[in-house]
Amino acid sequence: MKDDKKYARIFRAVLKLVAKKGLAGMTMGDISKEAGIATGTLYVYFDNKDALINALFAACRENSVAVSFRDYDPQAPFKPGFRHIWMNILRYRLQHFEEFIFLEQCYHSPYITAATREKARQLAEPFYALIARGQAEQLIKNVEKDLLITFIIGSMNELVKQIHYSGAALTKARMSTTFDLCWDAIKA
Amino acid sequence: MKDDKKYARIFRAVLKLVAKKGLAGMTMGDISKEAGIATGTLYVYFDNKDALINALFAACRENSVAVSFRDYDPQAPFKPGFRHIWMNILRYRLQHFEEFIFLEQCYHSPYITAATREKARQLAEPFYALIARGQAEQLIKNVEKDLLITFIIGSMNELVKQIHYSGAALTKARMSTTFDLCWDAIKA
DNA sequence: AATATAAGTGAATATTTATTCGCTAAAAAA
DNA sequence: TTTTTTAGCGAATAAATATTCACTTATATT
Structure with missing residues (x-):
């Protein structure tokens, strides 16, 4: 029976290695060594390197969204609610820096398939809804939501790196x- | 005599390939083919793949700074001057998207050596000076310059990607x- | 022009790295 | 308990890739 803890160990190994050597420099041998298992065992859990990376990418993206909205109260006034989410994201990315870097690396990588990318995009929905609310309440500039979201996320991401x-x-x-x-x- | 135009052709090939396949997926064979030269010729111009990438990274970084301050008049009032530089950067990154992506890919890559990285850091000096002026004139928030610069650059970079x-x-x-x-x- | 030096070539080699496979050990099913 | 199935192994294989090298062609020097 495949072991959930082994998935976790493999994922943790990949995160650590990507932060250190980049997606490029990380070999299957590196991963197995870091995870403390045999190289062949990786292929029991994943078809190949691509599949491994795509699976981890999907897991991280999903987790990222879940964390963002943790303890968010939609009934609360907009600004404190927005602030709460913003803080959630900043804190999480700093505390799980390796996960953050892994995601960043993946966005422009050929390892990530179009299908995986599309799934990730859909996860951004709640953020659009949030901005829409702020605009409806006339608290936020009436600017294209895409621009606002990229502005918010972009500035935060660079801040996370800078602070780290x-x-x-x-x-x-x-x-x-x-x-x-x-x-x-x-x-x- | 080594040919400057050949350097340019090699660099252009690398930029194109990195945008398409990532630093990872780009082989020396790919580069030579794209540049229309023999694989061996790459080794006439560069010691190895690392050296090639580091050289291009350094060139792009330098160029990036030069472009940013193009036609900037230090005598002009702060806000229009700042706006001018900001527009320079945005325009250039959009028009030379491949160059921009290449730089982004390099920042977290093991290809880039510590020495190359340090040189790149020093190039940021003019930006610190610019922010310092804005703060001296009390036009800009009195917040750590690092934070301000990362905020400005981070938001812009993500906007460039989004728009592209x-x-x-x-x-x-x-x-x-x-x-x-x-x-x-x-x-x- | 003759000679020397350097650039350019691409097939051959060396290295690195993903993936497979025969095997052992453990776990589940009978 | 016996049998069957599945996880785990790591050396062996195959594929991909960086790098070299013997050679050719061009460019500079005398």
């Missing part, structure tokens, strides 16, 4: 400051 | 709108 690599501590003050940048950009 | 992939035309109106998002975020 600079080794700066993520104080509450710094989080608030960076959120304010974002909010001032999009507020009506 | 959505196939949306880059109208003047859309450029103005996106600049306003950025300015509202950082203005004092």
